[in-house]
Amino acid sequence: MAKRVLVVEDNELNLKLFCDLLRAHGFAVEPVRDGREAVERARAFVPDLVVMDIQMPHVTGYELILQLKADAALRHIPVMAVTAYAGREDEERIRTAGADAYISKPITLARFMAAIDALL
Template sequence: MAKIMVVEDNALNIKLFCDLLTAHGHEATGVMDSREAMETALRIEPDLVITDIQLPYLDGIELMGLLKGEEKLAHVPIMAVTAYAGEGDDERIRNAGAAAYLEKPISVARFAETVARLLEETGAPNEDGTH
């Protein structure tokens, strides 16, 4: 079971993402306020971080920079999601540290496949607890 932190300011999206992750055997922790994301990440030491890009206070780009700058978290893959993909956003998001990037509304199958791929690439526990 992988530990996955979801940073999303929309309550419906955070519930959807966390429910999907839980259904796939993962331990999901939702964070609705991006200002609490670093503290939560340091406490739970996630195997994967999923973050929205459009967040109040600290946007997803800034958050990725903080996560990648923290020695304990620098190795953790980040999957970015956003509803507002514009010209050049893909490159900008990947340059900020995202290992994967999905546009909203998400495809449930693509979301699950991307999570599985990122966890496999880092050797994090699978649904059945194996590596």
Template sequence: MARIMVVEDNALNIKLFCDLLSAHGHEARPVTDSRIALETALEFEPDLVITDIQLPYVSGLDLIRSMRGEERLIHVPIMAVTAYAGHGDAERIYAAGAQAYVSKPISVARFVAEVSALLPKEATAA
């Protein structure tokens, strides 16, 4: 079981992501306010962070950069989720420090596959 933090301001999306993660045997920690996401990550010590890019207060890109600046979080994989997968977005997401991104509306199969690919093999055994 992996510990996965989900940063998302849309209630339906956070429920979907957390339900999918729980159904695959993971512990999902929802964070709906990006202003407390960095503090929550340091406390929760996730194996993976999934973050929306379009967030109020602190953007997903800024959150990723902040996590990459924290010694305790620098090696935690990050998957970005965005509704605005336009030209150049992938480059900006990867440059900020994410290892993967999935565009919304999500494909459940792709979402689950990306999560599995980012987690250590021992964490994916449900």
């Protein structure tokens, strides 16, 4: 059975890239364009991993990570943050919020997939 990945990304091109790449590697993927829908979609989809952008409108990735980790049914799901925030302080803040992995944009496909594989 294919591992399930919820991808939360407001940028259409990045969302398509991440989803296409994951599908090409045999993952079942659920795209989410609006972070406000992510927790509900995670409950319905029951992913093995959540890949998310940090800088999104309406709800930030930080807030979303906190919501996922506060939910008893979802807190066990690893979260990988993919973000343009590339500073050391940014990584620490993202990990403190509860992210299990961090990768900065622009991504390389090999590094992206290596991070996915490490979490699963």
